[in-house]
Amino acid sequence: MQKNAPSSDWALTDKDMIKTQRLLKVPQEVKLRNQLRHESRLLVEHKKVLPPADFDRLEELAMEVLQRLGMDEEYLDFTIVLCGNEIWREVIAATPFDRRLLLLPQCLKNSQNCQAEMDSLGLICAGCKGCQIDSVLTKAEALGYTTLVAEGTTVAVGLVAEGAIDAVIGVSCMPVLQRSFGPVSRAAVPVMGLPLLYNGCENTNVDYGWLFEEMYQLRQNPEVQPLSVSLLKDQVQDYFTEFTLQDFFHAYNETEKLAKRMLVMGGQRIRPLLTVLAYRSYSNDPRDEVQAALAIIIECFHKASLIHDDIEDDDDYRYEQETLHKTHGIPVAINVGDYLIGKGYQLLANLPVEAKMLAESLRVVSNSHLSLATGQGADLLLDGRFVSVSVDQLLQIFTQKTGEAVKVALLLGAINGGAGADELKTLSTFADWFGIAYQIRDDLNEFRENQQPEHVHHFPFLLALLREKFEENGEADQLSGLSGMDAVALHQLIREEQVDLHADAFLKLYVDKCYRELDQLQNLKLKLSLYGVMGKIF
Numbered sequence: 417m418q419k420n421a422p423s424s425d426w427a428l429t430d431k432d433m434i435k436t437q438r439l440l441k442v443p444q445e446v447k448l449r450n451q452l453r454h455e456s457r458l459l460v461e462h463k464k465v466l467p468p469a470d471f472d473r474l475e476e477l478a479m480e481v482l483q484r485l486g487m488d489e490e491y492l493d494f495t496i497v498l499c500g501n502e503i504w505r506e507v508i509a510a511t512p513f514d515r516r517l518l519l520l521p522q523c524l525k526n527s528q529n530c531q532a533e534m535d536s537l538g539l540i541c542a543g544c545k546g547c548q549i550d551s552v553l554t555k556a557e558a559l560g561y562t563t564l565v566a567e568g569t570t571v572a573v574g575l576v577a578e579g580a581i582d583a584v585i586g587v588s589c590m591p592v593l594q595r596s597f598g599p600v601s602r603a604a605v606p607v608m609g610l611p612l613l614y615n616g617c618e619n620t621n622v623d624y625g626w627l628f629e630e631m632y633q634l635r636q637n638p639e640v641q642p643l644s645v646s647l648l649k650d651q652v653q654d655y656f657t658e659f660t661l662q663d664f665f666h667a668y669n670e671t672e673k674l675a676k677r678m679l680v681m682g683g684q685r686i687r688p689l690l691t692v693l694a695y696r697s698y699s700n701d702p703r704d705e706v707q708a709a710l711a712i713i714i715e716c717f718h719k720a721s722l723i724h725d726d727i728e729d730d731d732d733y734r735y736e737q738e739t740l741h742k743t744h745g746i747p748v749a750i751n752v753g754d755y756l757i758g759k760g761y762q763l764l765a766n767l768p769v770e771a772k773m774l775a776e777s778l779r780v781v782s783n784s785h786l787s788l789a790t791g792q793g794a795d796l797l798l799d800g801r802f803v804s805v806s807v808d809q810l811l812q813i814f815t816q817k818t819g820e821a822v823k824v825a826l827l828l829g830a831i832n833g834g835a836g837a838d839e840l841k842t843l844s845t846f847a848d849w850f851g852i853a854y855q856i857r858d859d860l861n862e863f864r865e866n867q868q869p870e871h872v873h874h875f876p877f878l879l880a881l882l883r884e885k886f887e888e889n890g891e892a893d894q895l896s897g898l899s900g901m902d903a904v905a906l907h908q909l910i911r912e913e914q915v916d917l918h919a920d921a922f923l924k925l926y927v928d929k930c931y932r933e934l935d936q937l938q939n940l941k942l943k944l945s946l947y948g949v950m951g952k953i954f
Contacts, residue, residue, distance in 0.1 A: 452481065518561045
């Protein structure tokens with residue numbers, strides 16, 4: 417599910433281009449290109465537009481640029497690309513050269529005498545001087561750029577996902593820039609696009625003066641320099657090794673050993689990653705010892721909840737291993753979960769931060785603990801009555817459970833990074849919407865991937881929508897028969913009534929709510945990081 421807004425701004429969507437039916441035309445005169453670039457920069461600076469910007473906003477800016485210069489719409493799409501570039505300019509300028517990728521198209525080569533070879537990644541320049549590619553690559557690599565001569569953005573997005581780069585300067589024809597919008601926007605990477613002077617697949621050309629100007633821009637600005645989510649994810653994973661946890665768990669007794677083992681066991685570490693992202697985004701002077709402690713605190717609470725959830729749901733496996741209550745019994749598992757909760761509060765109480773931050777952290781964590789328990793209690797008290805619960809009841813449970821887990825992770829990091837009240841409020845609302853969207857997505861995935869379901873509680877939101885549909889249509893006979901159906905029959909009925917399509921609409925609604933809240937954030941680093949998280953999940 418993709419929101420219109422998270423544009424990387426160097427490309428246009430197929431939907432938008434079909435709608436507008438415009439020519440993807442680039443001015444051939446250097447003076448005209450520079451005039452449009454200059455006016456685009458002035459306008460974006462004047463309006464203080466922050467990334468990311470959606471297509472409608474870019475189009476609005478581009479139209480104003482053309483009106484200021486007294487031009488018609490012949491170069492509207494070119495100007496949209498320019499406005500997108502200007503919106504990302506400060507972010508890219510703040511990105512170190514060795515965290516950038518320069519992406520060139522193969523069609524810049526001299527097709528008559530090119531001696532380059534091709535591999536799975538793209539063109540390997542032979543340095544024959546038959547075209548400008550070697551000169552551009554030499555300059556870029558001397559600065560520290562990662563370079564790639566290939567068509568499309570698949571490899572570029574892969575490098576971002578691996579944490580190798582944080583920003584892209586890409587050269588391509590306008591049609592390819594258009595088609596690249598989807599994969600680039602989903603990765604939420606700052607991108608500056610330079611259109612080729614004319615379309616075609618051989619011996620094309622680019623404004624090299626413009627390209628070199630953009631390549632060399634570098635201005636230190638910690639407030640907008642992007643965070644590498646992938647690199648931070650690796651760092652967070654390192655906090656949960658046997659060796660690293662020795663500083664926090666001395667394993668003097670069997671209970672502590674089991675608690676430590678539970679922290680080491682599996683998981684994507686999403687919650688501690690969110691905590692670290694928020695902390696590093698807001699802190700002017702992040703400290704490694706605070707960052708590590710925050711990550712471990714959040715994971716202590718999370719693993720405690722999983723141990724207790726496994727008991728309550730009578731689950732046999734977690735992370736493809738037997739659950740703790742299966743290997744050591746329910747009393748031991750309950751006690752280890754309680755120990756992890758206590759350990760989390762102990763680490764939090766000893767966090768080396770200002771007293772005001774510590775007090776606010778304790779307030780947020782304790783409130784979250786109560787909310788999570790309330791949501792879990794409501795879920796348990798349903799006692800299998802999934803076909804009788806209302807949509808509103810489920811949304812409340814989703815907010816109290818999944819949303820609250822995301823909320824406490826973000827707020828704990830943000831508070832200790834020094835975030836203001838308005839930012840904390842926005843993050844809190846974002847987490848509520850995120851929790852709902854995440855659970856709806858999970859229900860849809862469970863429904864669509866499991867054609868022979870064994871338990872109706874795997875997709876409760878769809879059952880609530882089915883119940884609501886029958887109620888609204890006055891089909892009491894259908895409603896009364898739901899509780900007697902088995903999981904397979906309910907699965908078939910949901911498909912026949914197209915309830916999953918209704919759930920898709922709910923998912924889009926709450927994903928859009930998430931993005932609207934993110935757009936309210938003033939902290940650009942966290943906004944872009946969370947855009948990236950949203951793109952990967954939804």
